Amino acid sequence: METTPKQQISFLVLRSLGSLIFIVAGISHLVKTAGAAARLEKAPFAHLATWIAPAETLIILSGIGLLIGGFMLLAGFKTRLASAGLLAILVPITLTVQVGSGDYGPLFKNVALIGMLIFFIVNGARHYGLDQVLKQKKKASLAPMRNGSYAAVLAVGFLVLLGSCATTSARHTTQEATARAFTKYAVLISQPNHLKAAVNTAETITKSSKYNRESFVVMACGKSVEAFRRDGAMAAEIEKGRAAGVTYMLCGMSLQQFKIPAADLVDGVEVTPNGLTYMFDLKQQGYTTVEL
Incomplete structure (x- = not known):
């Protein structure tokens, strides 16, 4: 009043x-x-x-x-x-x-x-x-301090904003780097019929898709090596995979187990002594690995 x-x-x-x-x-x-x-x-x-x-x-x-x-x-x-x-x-x-x-x-x-x-x-x-x-004198003396306080608050707010932007940018950069790191895929198959699923996946995961695939390796172990016999039933499927950029690797131990000589294999496949250790190596190289 x-x-x-x-x-x-x-x-x-x-x-x-x-x-x-x-x-x-x-x-x-x-x-x-x-x-x-x-x-x-x-x-x-x-x-x-x-x-x-x-x-x-x-x-x-x-x-x-x-x-x-x-x-x-x-x-x-x-x-x-x-x-x-x-x-x-x-x-x-x-x-x-x-x-x-x-x-x-x-x-x-x-x-x-x-x-x-x-x-x-x-x-x-x-x-x-x-x-x-x-x-009144106290109010007058505090006025510049208040103005300075407002400026300080604005400055702190600006720094916080910059920090949040930098954090967001860093997070996005990290996510992008992570996405790029997971552009190599390897699938371990153990049965001949697994080959078709692996090839279908390779055709889906392309460079233009969200998975940004660079390479796709099919590692054949166990009985699945029989799918790679020359003139076998899976020859057409193998060609489809090769067209999709699939690299085929066969386990040497599995070839010996099923008595399949290298001369009986389709062209364009590679043999590694141990398929499991090869998968471990791929994982260390940044591959995303899946076992069927």
């Missing part, structure tokens, strides 16, 4: 006039210490305070506190703190000196002052105080 200029001035008047009471009281405590100490000692509840320190010491300390707090309240400087300090002094004075004295005027004057102090503890100086001046 906004306040009008008149209302703002009323806060200043309340704070100024109220602070004068504490300033005058503080001066009185320091100038007329003996008289104030005598009144304290005669008060009905003086024992509540004098057990802490002698009456004269308490009067001097309270006078200093009232004077400092009064001037702080008048200037509107650390208003909440000043009001809390004055309240801490005023309440014991009221309880020890005013309560039970039979003079209700000073008692309710202190009660009214307590209410005023609570108001300023809750609200602060509100208007025309040093608190407001310092607050």
Whole structure:
């Protein structure tokens, strides 16, 4: 809720006039210490305070506190703190000196002052105080810092964006490199009828497909070597595979097992001593291997 200029001035008047009471009281405590100490000692509840320190010491300390707090309240400087300090002094004075004295005027004057102090503890100086001046200066000094903070946030955000782009690019590069690394395929077959499935796969996995095939090896082991006899039933299938870029490798141990001499094999096939170790070698070279 906004306040009008008149209302703002009323806060200043309340704070100024109220602070004068504490300033005058503080001066009185320091100038007329003996008289104030005598009144304290005669008060009905003086024992509540004098057990802490002698009456004269308490009067001097309270006078200093009232004077400092009064001037702080008048200037509107650390208003909440000043009001809390004055309240801490005023309440014991009221309880020890005013309560039970039979003079209700000073008692309710202190009660009214307590209410005023609570108001300023809750609200602060509100208007025309040093608190407001310092607050404005603080805002002005923080403005460049905020601008710098915004710039820093933008810079960090930009760096994060660049980092994410670089990470994404690196991930894509890695994926592409991985895809390129898996462009060589090898199929291990063990039965003659496996040859047809291997050739069909080679025709599907081409360079133009998503598999980006560079080479395709069919490694024949076991009984599958019989499919490679010259003038055998699989001759046409072998030619289809060769047209699709298939390289045929035959296991030497399997040829010996089934007593198939090299002269009986179709043209264009290669023989390796051990088909299984050959597959291991291909895998180490980056081939994707499948066993049928």
